[in-house]
Amino acid sequence: MAILTAPKTTAADNLGEPPPKGIHLAVCLDVVDTFGDRVLKNKRPRGSQNEEDYEYINRERFIFGVKCKDGSLRKIRSRPMRISLHENSSLRAFLTSWLGESPKDGMDSSKLIGKGAQLTLIENPSESGDKIYINIGTISEVMDELKGKVPKVEDFGDNNSGPEIPF
Numbered sequence: 001m002a003i004l005t006a007p008k009t010t011a012a013d014n015l016g017e018p019p020p021k022g023i024h025l026a027v028c029l030d031v032v033d034t035f036g037d038r039v040l041k042n043k044r045p046r047g048s049q050n051e052e053d054y055e056y057i058n059r060e061r062f063i064f065g066v067k068c069k070d071g072s073l074r075k076i077r078s079r080p081m082r083i084s085l086h087e088n089s090s091l092r093a094f095l096t097s098w099l100g101e102s103p104k105d106g107m108d109s110s111k112l113i114g115k116g117a118q119l120t121l122i123e124n125p126s127e128s129g130d131k132i133y134i135n136i137g138t139i140s141e142v143m144d145e146l147k148g149k150v151p152k153v154e155d156f157g158d159n160n161s162g163p164e165i166p167f
Contacts, residue, residue: 116150
């Protein structure tokens, strides 16, 4: 018999309004892993019903908390990246830029919660041009003289971590 529980919310569920474009100091609030995401293998028609056109991949994204110049606290998430440390993977490039060195095999990404980062946020218009999205353009280590200005995880409330993985 299965025990049914209400779904837990994550930091990604209550992002609110994104921070403005520009350079910001941020703190990693959560690491969200999704397993078995169904994605198209190649550039196939979106309406494809053929199961061979799809693959199932594991992806990871990071939720950051940013303290804006006006003092407001806002959250932003990275784009989802395939969980892979292959030399050409976007996750490896993201972590290398953030950590200042290549991630080691067997690294636990949940250990990055609470780590500071310097984010450059950029504006990206939607394809139709009617909406502007704020995305993470670049990420880097926080310079030593700015480490005291990085916001703390506690500043963003209690709802900053995702559900525990049951295995």
